[in-house]
Amino acid sequence: MGPRRQFTVKELSLSTWPAFEKLAIKQGGCWCMFYQRPKPVGKGSSIEEWKKINRKDKETLVRQGRSRAILVYDDKTPVGWCQYGTRDELPRIDAGRGYRKVRPLVKEEKIWRITCFFVDKDYRGQGVSKIALHAALESIRNKGGGIVEAFPVVSKKMAAVPEWRWFGTPNMFKRERFKPVAPLGTSGLLMRKTILPG
Numbered sequence: 001m002g003p004r005r006q007f008t009v010k011e012l013s014l015s016t017w018p019a020f021e022k023l024a025i026k027q028g029g030c031w032c033m034f035y036q037r038p039k040p041v042g043k044g045s046s047i048e049e050w051k052k053i054n055r056k057d058k059e060t061l062v063r064q065g066r067s068r069a070i071l072v073y074d075d076k077t078p079v080g081w082c083q084y085g086t087r088d089e090l091p092r093i094d095a096g097r098g099y100r101k102v103r104p105l106v107k108e109e110k111i112w113r114i115t116c117f118f119v120d121k122d123y124r125g126q127g128v129s130k131i132a133l134h135a136a137l138e139s140i141r142n143k144g145g146g147i148v149e150a151f152p153v154v155s156k157k158m159a160a161v162p163e164w165r166w167f168g169t170p171n172m173f174k175r176e177r178f179k180p181v182a183p184l185g186t187s188g189l190l191m192r193k194t195i196l197p198g
């Protein structure tokens with residue numbers, strides 16, 4: 001067996017945007033925009049037009065400092081990401097029917113969300129998403145902490161398909177001491193963890 005890979009992490013920013021672009025193109029064009037929008041856009045657009053809208057909107061948000069993610073690198077190659085952000089930056093979660101039932105529990109506290117993971121096919125099963133999650137939580141701590149929400153997939157049928165695992169698994173969050181709060185429909189679970197300022 002060769003030496004274990006040493007992965008490194010960086011925040012998504014204008015300087016890491018080209019690395020994110022490279023990986024996002026491999027992912028196929030969603031650009032992690034879904035949860036950043038309160039409502040869908042691009043109705044009636046072709047898939048190619050929709051991908052272009054997503055890419056442009058994502059770059060704008062990154063320029064404005066309103067899109068956060070941890071990028072994981074193998075040397076200089078970007079191999080995965082974990083999108084995180086505040087409630088305002090990831091507002092689509094608020095529209096979920098299951099979520100609306102439990103949201104009042106949180107009141108006015110500062111809420112963070114972990115909404116999306118992506119790992120390059122060649123790097124899956126090596127703990128890249130765990131590294132990304134841990135780094136995102138450290139980042140949240142350094143930004144003052146708060147209540148962090150996760151929405152892992154519990155449906156076995158969905159979890160068996162990598163493309164449906166973008167929210168991560170309950171175990172990934174249990175290992176980081178998140179606690180289950182409430183089911184989100186039949187496929188998801190709301191989990192939360194409080195992070196004190198670092």
Ligand SMILES: CC(C)(COP(=O)(O)OP(=O)(O)OC[C@H]1O[C@@H](n2cnc3c(N)ncnc32)[C@H](O)[C@@H]1OP(=O)(O)O)[C@@H](O)C(=O)NCCC(=O)NCCS
Pocket residue numbers: 027030031032116117118119120123124125126127128129130131159160162163164165166168169170171172
């Ligand atoms: C979900 C995903 C991020 C996991 O990344 P990863 O780095 O391979 O995951 P890890 O090695 O850290 O393991 C995380 C969990 O996934 C499980 N897993 C990883 N590869 C798996 C596979 N091929 N089959 C089943 N489970 C698998 C691990 O067992 C682990 O489960 P556990 O937490 O219950 O122990 C990855 O599969 C992926 O990128 N899928 C595509 C998601 C996507 O399309 N995102 C973009 C949407 S915008």
